[in-house]
Amino acid sequence: MIPSAYSPEAARGLWVFLEQEGGQLEGVALELLGKGRELAQARGVPLTGLLLGQGVEGAARQAIAHGADHVLVAEDPLLAPYTTDAYANVATQIVLDRKPETLLLGATPNGRDLAGRLAVRLRTGLTADCTGLAWEGDTGLLLGEVSGFGGGVMASIKCARHRPQMATVRPGIFPLPSPDPERAGRIELVPVSLEAGEIRTEILERVRHEGVDITRAKVLVAGGRGVKGDFGPLTEFARLLGGEVGASRIACDLGWIGRDRQIGQTGFVTRPKLVVVCGISGATQFTVGIKAAGLIVAINSDPEAPIFEEADLCVVDDLFPILEALIAELKRGMP
Amino acid sequence: MKALDIIVCVKVVPKPEEVTVHAETRTLDRAQARSELNPPDMNAIELALALRERHGGTVSLLSMGPPFAAPYLEVGLAMGADRAYLLSDRLFGGADTLPTSFALAKGIEKIGEWDLVLCGEESSDGATGQVPAGIAEWLGCSQITYAMDLALLPDGRLRGEREIRGGHEVIAVPLPAVVSVKLGVNEPRFMDMERRRSPEPVTVWSAGNLGVDPAWLGFEGSPTVVGAVWQAKSPERQRRFLEGMPQEKARLLAEQIRAAVSPQ
Ligand SMILES: Cc1cc2nc3c(=O)[nH]c(=O)nc-3n(C[C@H](O)[C@H](O)[C@H](O)COP(=O)(O)OP(=O)(O)OC[C@H]3O[C@@H](n4cnc5c(N)ncnc54)[C@H](O)[C@@H]3O)c2cc1C
Numbered sequence: 001m002i003p004s005a006y007s008p009e010a011a012r013g014l015w016v017f018l019e020q021e022g023g024q025l026e027g028v029a030l031e032l033l034g035k036g037r038e039l040a041q042a043r044g045v046p047l048t049g050l051l052l053g054q055g056v057e058g059a060a061r062q063a064i065a066h067g068a069d070h071v072l073v074a075e076d077p078l079l080a081p082y083t084t085d086a087y088a089n090v091a092t093q094i095v096l097d098r099k100p101e102t103l104l105l106g107a108t109p110n111g112r113d114l115a116g117r118l119a120v121r122l123r124t125g126l127t128a129d130c131t132g133l134a135w136e137g138d139t140g141l142l143l144g145e146v147s148g149f150g151g152g153v154m155a156s157i158k159c160a161r162h163r164p165q166m167a168t169v170r171p172g173i174f175p176l177p178s179p180d181p182e183r184a185g186r187i188e189l190v191p192v193s194l195e196a197g198e199i200r201t202e203i204l205e206r207v208r209h210e211g212v213d214i215t216r217a218k219v220l221v222a223g224g225r226g227v228k229g230d231f232g233p234l235t236e237f238a239r240l241l242g243g244e245v246g247a248s249r250i251a252c253d254l255g256w257i258g259r260d261r262q263i264g265q266t267g268f269v270t271r272p273k274l275v276v277v278c279g280i281s282g283a284t285q286f287t288v289g290i291k292a293a294g295l296i297v298a299i300n301s302d303p304e305a306p307i308f309e310e311a312d313l314c315v316v317d318d319l320f321p322i323l324e325a326l327i328a329e330l331k332r333g334m335p
Numbered sequence: 336m337k338a339l340d341i342i343v344c345v346k347v348v349p350k351p352e353e354v355t356v357h358a359e360t361r362t363l364d365r366a367q368a369r370s371e372l373n374p375p376d377m378n379a380i381e382l383a384l385a386l387r388e389r390h391g392g393t394v395s396l397l398s399m400g401p402p403f404a405a406p407y408l409e410v411g412l413a414m415g416a417d418r419a420y421l422l423s424d425r426l427f428g429g430a431d432t433l434p435t436s437f438a439l440a441k442g443i444e445k446i447g448e449w450d451l452v453l454c455g456e457e458s459s460d461g462a463t464g465q466v467p468a469g470i471a472e473w474l475g476c477s478q479i480t481y482a483m484d485l486a487l488l489p490d491g492r493l494r495g496e497r498e499i500r501g502g503h504e505v506i507a508v509p510l511p512a513v514v515s516v517k518l519g520v521n522e523p524r525f526m527d528m529e530r531r532r533s534p535e536p537v538t539v540w541s542a543g544n545l546g547v548d549p550a551w552l553g554f555e556g557s558p559t560v561v562g563a564v565w566q567a568k569s570p571e572r573q574r575r576f577l578e579g580m581p582q583e584k585a586r587l588l589a590e591q592i593r594a595a596v597s598p599q
């Protein structure tokens with residue numbers, strides 16, 4: 001056995017890593033607070049948020065409103081932008097000092113960048129990309145539900161003797177809790193020791209577009225290679241339905257549309273009421289991202305396309321005339 | 336500027352669509368599944384070869400897996416890699432990300448000469464991109480995860496463009512470094528025996544060759560255990576095919592769509 005940094009007997013409490021950007025909590029951090037609240041209650045432990053950054057006072061209050069009992073805040077100008085070294089060094093200090101039993105993080109690019117590094121530094125187990133979390137009845141261990149092999153196989157993973165039990169969770173899995181601004185909670189500033197020399201990464205440029213969050217869309221119109229670069233009709237159709245446009249990986253790889261709209265294993269897992277899938281073949285790596293949708297409509301010119309196995313309403317046809325007619329139909333019913 | 340010695344970590348995985356769960360034993364049935372080089376790792380190999388073309392140096396492949404992985408590493412050699420190493424031993428079996436990244440880091444140290452380790456974004460059989468950061472931690476060096484592009488700066492540091500949520504950033508780190516390469520960032524070249532650089536076969540190392548405590552490897556070295564395994568069940572879908580002219584299909588669809596999105 002690779003020795004754990006501390007023992008299960010010494011460990012206590014459920015922590016959520018509160019990823020923030022410019023003082024705003026990431027959506028998945030709020031989702032984790034919602035689920036964390038439920039898990040903490042069931043186990044009779046407080047829910048603690050771990051918040052690293054600069055000028056994150058408002059984010060700490062936001063965390064309490066969304067379910068945290070206690071927020072540990074580490075503030076330092078060197079923590080303002082995310083870097084692996086700064087975040088891993090500070091998180092390690094605080095975790096080793098306070099010894100949480102469980103540490104949950106969002107499976108965003110930076111959340112994963114940190115989680116993989118931290119798990120090895122703490123010599124503990126990491127259940128990555130969970131689609132569900134629960135306590136195991138008799139042992140009280142965290143059970144992380146994960147999917148593998150392109151989404152075809154599910155498994156539950158636990159970490160028996162190493163602490164903290166770490167897990168990352170994909171954005172969009174748990175519902176967003178509604179905030180209660182009156183909720184009481186404690187904000188504690190923790191001193192950090194961090195020097196510029198510890199940070200090997202230099203950030204040369206950083207671009208954030210206020211991208212869409214397709215995990216919250218009620219209606220998605222998704223396009224793949226079959227749209228041949230023209231997302232125009234899909235965008236118009238989505239707008240008429242008050243929805244958003246999504247895409248297969250190939251459509252994103254080809255630069256036809258932004259990566260923030262990618263659905264699937266390496267994109268987002270979505271759960272809209274309706275998804276209209278246009279010109280997408282239906283590989284498991286894609287369909288894992290729409291499994292939980294209410295109604296699935298598929299439009300594909302190939303009658304053998306696997307997407308039809310996963311669809312409620314199937315249209316074997318060229319997607320463009322169908323969309324054109326659909327747009328006309330919807331406009332007709334409008335004032 | 337100096338030449339770059341690059342190690343690419345590649346995994347041989349079963350084709351995801353061919354893996355099933357045994358209904359009774361509830362264990363994975365991989366016996367019927369054919370294997371392949373993990374597709375994201377092909378992007379890492381391609382990037383390594385492109386960097387070698389630009390800067391000179393070597394590209395070595397490193398994999399941990401069963402003996403049958405060796406022929407798949409030959410694919411990488413035929414794409415133009417200089418050497419290939421396979422860590423293969425029963426003691427490596429059943430490893431989660433902690434002992435996997437540990438064994439790979441030990442393999443990298445044993446190869447010896449290296450400036451840069453490239454990994455794929457994630458392995459398609461279940462893990463999710465946690466190994467590269469783990470390797471970086473065991474080796475104590477910098478990391479760039481989800482890199483879309485890499486270049487050497489005149490001062491010898493590595494410049495990488497990486498994905499962040501809703502955008503991207505460009506960062507510079509000192510070498511040596513570990514990088515995970517974003518899936519689909521390039522078109523991996525085809526294998527071609529003309530590209531093969533060395534006639535040497537794949538070098539196979541056992542746990543003993545790495546000189547590490549076997550308790551830090553494989554199943555025994557893994558903090559996590561798999562409880563239950565089951566086949567993912569998607570809700571039964573209607574699979575109703577609409578017939579008629581495009582106009583007719585659209586009318587039927589519009590009806591159903593309105594019902595689906597109307598409140599309640
Ligand atoms: C590790 C890994 C992770 C991956 N993650 C993802 C992921 O997150 N998301 C994802 O989407 N993929 C992912 N993939 C890729 C996935 O396996 C498929 O390659 C991809 O989903 C295919 O995209 P597509 O359906 O748009 O393209 P194609 O498979 O090329 O399908 C295009 C479809 O369009 C149809 N078509 C063409 N023209 C028309 C027309 N005029 N009208 C109607 N239909 C038309 C064709 O019949 C065809 O079915 C991943 C792969 C790997 C290896």
Ligand SMILES: Nc1ncnc2c1ncn2[C@@H]1O[C@H](COP(=O)(O)O)[C@@H](O)[C@H]1O
Pocket residue numbers: 343344345346347373375376379397398399400432435439453454455456457458459461462463464465466467
């Ligand atoms: N057994 C292995 N052998 C070689 N490389 C591996 C192995 N497991 C993971 N990797 C590397 O780490 C990347 C991410 O894998 P994972 O963290 O398992 O999703 C892969 O794309 C490979 O580059």
